[in-house]
């Protein structure tokens with residue numbers, strides 16, 4: 087079973103991703119992994135940290151001659167900012183007077199519940215791990231998962247469909263999403279330039295008022311055959327696994343599969359995707375076709391052969407330049423919440439991190455179904471299944 091873990095703090099020496107369970111022989115394109123890390127750092131409204139870091143993956147194990155070798159893959163991403171923090175956050179005992187406390191919890195962050203849980207006198211150690219900086223490691227692990235999926239012709243991409251009050255009000259094609267992810271300059275990752283400019287204005291207005299703004303990203307999986315995931319066991323339903331993984335990302339407060347939210351306000355006759363039987367179609371594995379995809383590619387916890395569509399609803403970043411009311415940890419006096427360097431809008435970046443989580447879950451379930459200790463064996467099993475489906 088493919089699994090991954092991350093380690094590292096936002097201002098520590100480095101971030102770590104440890105991925106295991108991949109078959110041997112999967113091509114590993116380091117430039118591809120680094121471009122995924124670059125994508126995560128982009129977006130109009132990103133904070134000052136992104137000017138300090140140029141996130142790069144340093145692969146320490148599990149890959150030789152640009153291919154996986156079946157052993158755990160350890161990836162390190164150094165924090166350039168560490169040189170500014172090593173005296174304030176030393177691994178050794180160090181000089182306690184240099185500790186940079188977060189003296190009053192920021193509403194919306196993990197600060198207060200984290201300090202209570204771990205019995206910290208302030209929220210510095212909480213922020214160090216709760217920060218969205220951790221998603222850097224997930225993107226590295228997810229990029230490796232994407233490379234496994236790519237070997238089977240399965241792709242994952244994302245785009246932004248809402249920033250604050252500005253929403254994209256139309257369906258999009260897979261090709262439009264791919265075009266957005268291929269851009270060398272990422273503003274807000276919206277497929278429609280007119281809407282993207284309105285989103286940019288929304289972020290600019292938010293920044294001028296010392297506030298923050300969230301939004302909605304959409305992740306699409308293209309090329310996944312029917313039959314991945316199952317209704318047989320509650321913890322193997324593909325929609326449940328995807329929702330869990332995307333919800334686990336920093337600042338995500340809701341997840342939907344397909345038209346999850348508006349389906350709840352609609353009648354079945356307008357929601358469910360009618361089934362037709364059409365002529366041979368090179369694009370499709372079978373002649374079963376649908377004219378819409380409200381189910382988001384999953385029915386009964388199983389992929390149905392349509393694009394899998396997962397949307398994440400991101401709260402506005404909790405660190406405000408015009409801070410909300412809070413209380414000092416030490417004196418309990420009423421005060422303004424602490425301010426830490428932060429972002430105004432991170433919806434495009436969260437979409438990239440969500441791609442990584444979706445790719446990891448899909449890769450895990452693909453390996454669960456098709457298995458294989460080598461890329462050759464995985465591909466043979468996968469092709470055998472595709473042939474079976476074509477003949478169904």
Ligand code: EPS
Pocket residue numbers: 096133134135136167216217218219220222336405426427428429
């Ligand atoms: C981020 C890294 C952080 C923040 C931000 C996003 O770096 P720093 O704390 O040094 O500025 O800029 O994370 C948060 C504000 C947060 O609370 O999650 C990143 O790498 O995405």
